[in-house]
Amino acid sequence: MKEALIGDIGRYAAHDGPGIRTVVFFKGCPLCCPWCHNPEFIAGRPEIAFYPERCIGCGDCRDLCPETALTVDRIARLDRSRCTGCGLCAAQCPARALEQVGKIFAVEELDALLRRDILFYETSGGGVTLSGGEPTAQLAFCGELLQRLHRQGIHTAMETNGLFVWDDFRAACLDHLDLILFDVKIADPDTHRRITGVDNTLIFANLARLAAAALSSLRALQGGKNRPPGGRGSAPKAPGPGGAARLAAIFYRHRYG
């Protein structure tokens, strides 16, 4: 059984591909960009978020914590150096002041959840977008999930920073993706390394391979065939230029090629 650590699931999303989409935010990313929109999804392990304004200081969390990471002084205080992110406290916090970020999903479970909005995908030409964090950091799971989604005719997209092993990516995901939103953070290798902590050589190599693959599949694509099945919604439109951090977005389709 394949499992993944998921940070959040955003249903009815508007800005991560065409139509109405469900966005799966994978937890964990090898890059560490200072401008990250979702810094809570960078670490590849469950974490505890604390909302002090909600806390009523009841102390239930302190009594539950096996690591004695929680103390209460009017309101709770979390010692992150001790916290293992197990979530025992969050499950019982009456005020939702403590919430676990990062939940393990079996692929079947996530697939079922994503299917619930299939009518919304159909009427809008939408689908599912894998995002993060970095989805390719949990590549095998992504592949299995995308394959299941495609089998049900659901349009799929992935937002990636491009840091993956090409052969693995191609084998697991490429054939089951309709759209790849490829985020190239910084062109200059040195700056890239300095800011994100990672070399971008592999990223650029992957971008070039994807561009080649996309080009060949575009040539094979017949006009007007790329409407999603079912539904009467508009055909997916090519995404416009994304946020400032998005250098390139490649529109990649294979399904009818």
Added chain:
Amino acid sequence: MTNITLHDMTLKDFTLESLPRLTELRRLSFARQPEICIERARYITEYLRHHDDPADAPEVRQARKVNYFLQRKKPVFHDRNLLAGSTTSKALGAPLFPEFFALTLWPELETVSSRAKNPQKLTPEEARELNLEIFPFWMDKNVLELTRKRIGNARCLKLFESLVFFIAAKAGCISHAVPTYASMLEHGLSGLISMAAEREAAAVAHASDEGNRQADFYRAVQISLQGIMEYAEHLAAEAERLAAAEHDPAARRELLDMAGICRRVPARPAATFREAVNAIWICQVGIHAENINMAMSPGRLDQLLYPYYKRDMEAGRLDIGGAVELIGCLWLKIADNVTMVPEASEEMFGGAGTVPAITLGGVDADGRDAVNDLTYIMLRVTELLRIRDPNVNARYDYEINSPEYCRRVSEVILSTRAVPAFFNDKANIMALTGQGESLAHARDYAVIGCVELASSGRDYPASSSIMLNLAAPLEMALFQGKRPITGEEQIGPATPDPATLQSFEQFWEVFKTQLDWLIEQAIELNEAMGAVHQQMMPSPLLSAFFTGPMDKGRDLIRGGSLYNSSGATHIAFADVVDALNAIEQTVFIDKKYGFAELLQMVKSNFAGPAGEKMRLFLQNRAPKYGTEHPIARKNARNIVRHLFDLYQSHTNYRGGPYRPAYWTMTNHAGLGGITGALPHGRKAGELFASGITPVSGAAPELTACLNAVAELGGECVPGCWALNIKYSPENDMAQMTDRFAQTIEAYFRAGGQQVQFNIMTYEMLQDAKKYPDKYPELMVRVSGYSAYFKDLNELMKEELITRTMYDLANGRAVACPAEKGGE
């Protein structure tokens, strides 16, 4: 799209600026203060005092009474509306129906003109007439007192009069119906009268008891329709008199045109679009001489009027601008009356109009696209006028109607921020065929009042018979048949203390015991009141505009209609589902709390830090209706199924079943305000959710919310529901319209029956509550109807403010900000 010839379906060239008559009439409709009209009360009292013959059949007595009033009803022309006829003698009138609750005004005769909230003007002379002449006559003759005579102070009557268990609406009205005017337009009232006369002769010839009964009915039809014709003649004479004195040639022309029209229709068949529109309006006025002004719904006017529109357009007698103006005049005429609301009822019904529903679009009886040019003209008029009544509803068949139509309706909703409401043809037709209606008849459904469904002119569903507070049986299940609000009195069966129960299933049985018992009480009272109506309030006039009565020779109230049923709607559905969820999850599955412990906290209204801690846990951690949690889905489904089975197993006094529904007017605020704490973390006095809408704040994801509601739809909800969704407005209108329409279509495909919107933010509504003068025309959707925000009581304003608002850009609920700056 065979019926669409318009180049621009939005008709954006027709604006209020280009239609000065509508601009002026609209201004007047906002400027006018409601005035109580005693005309009908005066004449029917006079009739009953001096002319009534109790030996006559009830139908004949009623017809004579109505005819007497119509003959004396004052023909008035208050403004430059192109249609003749008015529901009351006042420009914006609240008619009094002493058969029902008019007497509740008795203690308020001195104050009703000057009360702070929604005053209704009453002249001192008319107050005196009511006090001395009219009200004393009715003390023991209204429906409620006649019911008391019939059943004594039965338990069901006591429960009703406490107002916290259920409302037996028949004490106040039946109305709530969709007549059809097709036959009237085709044959004229004189044609209908001739038909009735022939059938009367045939029935008399039969020389049997049933034949005599039928003959009486046919005679009553003739008498009452003659009253309408007489009224139309009086309108013509008055228009001629005014024309003679009029100096402005244009105004004189208008009056003479109206006089000519009233001389022809509704007596004779309508020859033109304008005659058809005016004939319908005069018949609506006639119906209100007999039936109280509550949700008497004109129905599918775009279908009914289309042949007349088409013929005139083709003959060059009419242009689009003329049609827009005439339909605008009709909308403003329909809004010429309000209900009389005594101060005591403000909490429950404050701010409501009379909710005459108009239904547009959808499919025709053969299942073909019924959207036509007139549909778009009526949508444009609705968009331009933005008035509370009529209650405009758009049907949509996502397989047959065009996406352009869906998008246009969406656009009108976004631009008016509130109307029309959207109805799903697939689900609603299935709901009606499930009630044994033929497919063709079900396809010809129209909306009654708030949301209820009826095959046009074939269905007499008394859809507002029972309004049941579901929180009452829940409390009775928690407290062994007692309720905190009624103290130590044993109300329902003495069910076991929940603390002794071993499983949730056992508690579910206890809840059903109380629920079933309460529904039996409500039905018992409805049956008794139905029998009273059969004696004192038959509807021979209304019966003439239905299929069935003229064939069967039987009044609507005696089962004359083709389809008969009684409607029961439910308040606090979402709160009760959530309460059951909380009990099942925290007491029986997680065993986090003992039932006794939970009950103690509920009783104490979650007092103290421990209480607050438990309350927060219940509110934040228990499964919620409006999410896809399996326990919440199961409990919602079980209630809907159980209510369906229970009601359907009862046959009413007209021989039809009871139909459950989920709409609440403003009762969810009123009843919430007086109900104790509940196990889902709701504190005492907090408002219930409206209609079938999830509890505010409980459904954080839009698509999950729509899925959870939609899956309840179809066969088990034949009375339909009101789902309220609030969206924050967006800047990119075109993009918002697309998403809006796509979302509705997905919700409909999932089975959702109805949805209505408020396109406004928390902040805007908070501001409108604080500074009502800044928003004199702000129209909002309550639960199945529109109201002006300023007219609503404080509780209801608060309910509208705190309703969950979704962001259309990400489908997430936006948290309601605390009010800044205080009162």
